[in-house]
Amino acid sequence: MVYLTRRERFNAAHKLWVKAWSKKKNKAVFGKCANKNWHGHNYELFVTVKGTPDPLTGFVMDAKELSTIIKREISSHLDHRNLNLDVKFIPKDIQPTTENLVILIWKQLAPHIKNCKLHSIRLHETENIYAEYFGE
Ligand code: NI
Numbered sequence: 001m002v003y004l005t006r007r008e009r010f011n012a013a014h015k016l017w018v019k020a021w022s023k024k025k026n027k028a029v030f031g032k033c034a035n036k037n038w039h040g041h042n043y044e045l046f047v048t049v050k051g052t053p054d055p056l057t058g059f060v061m062d063a064k065e066l067s068t069i070i071k072r073e074i075s076s077h078l079d080h081r082n083l084n085l086d087v088k089f090i091p092k093d094i095q096p097t098t099e100n101l102v103i104l105i106w107k108q109l110a111p112h113i114k115n116c117k118l119h120s121i122r123l124h125e126t127e128n129i130y131a132e133y134f135g136e
Contacts, residue, residue, distance in 0.1 A: 003119055004040040004060040005048040008070045010079035013038040014096040038082060042097075043072065044124040047109065051116030061116045071113045074105055102133035110135070 015038050016030040026034040033039065047070055051060040083096035089108050094100050098123050102121045110118050124130040 006066045010075045014083040046122040048119040050119040098131040
């Protein structure tokens with residue numbers, strides 16, 4: 001089994017906030033992500049697929065095609081958007097955390113990966129924090 005990873009980048013704004021909590025508690029739990037008028041992240045998305053290299057092309061999957069699918073299904077919907085308000089596949093009643101985003105991105109992307117399998121979605125929110133999802 002060979003694992004192939006494609007990276008795509010996007011920039012987006014969000015706000016993490018629990019309405020039932022005080023301003024003080026929201027700031028304490030979510031820090032900068034609780035900023036009143038949103039704040040942004042330069043996200044890095046790593047999509048890994050797995051399979052056996054094709055005998056003719058040597059590809060598990062055409063990385064250009066994978067890029068096209070990620071851009072069409074994911075980054076074009078997220079890039080320069082407000083993740084709380086603008087994105088159809090992000091429910092309005094969940095926190096747009098990196099942890100929730102990897103699950104939603106998996107669900108959005110998985111049906112479009114043909115002839116090999118989606119292995120993981122890894123999303124970097126900062127250079128020190130990322131979340132990873134393997135479909136369960
Ligand atoms: Ni944030």
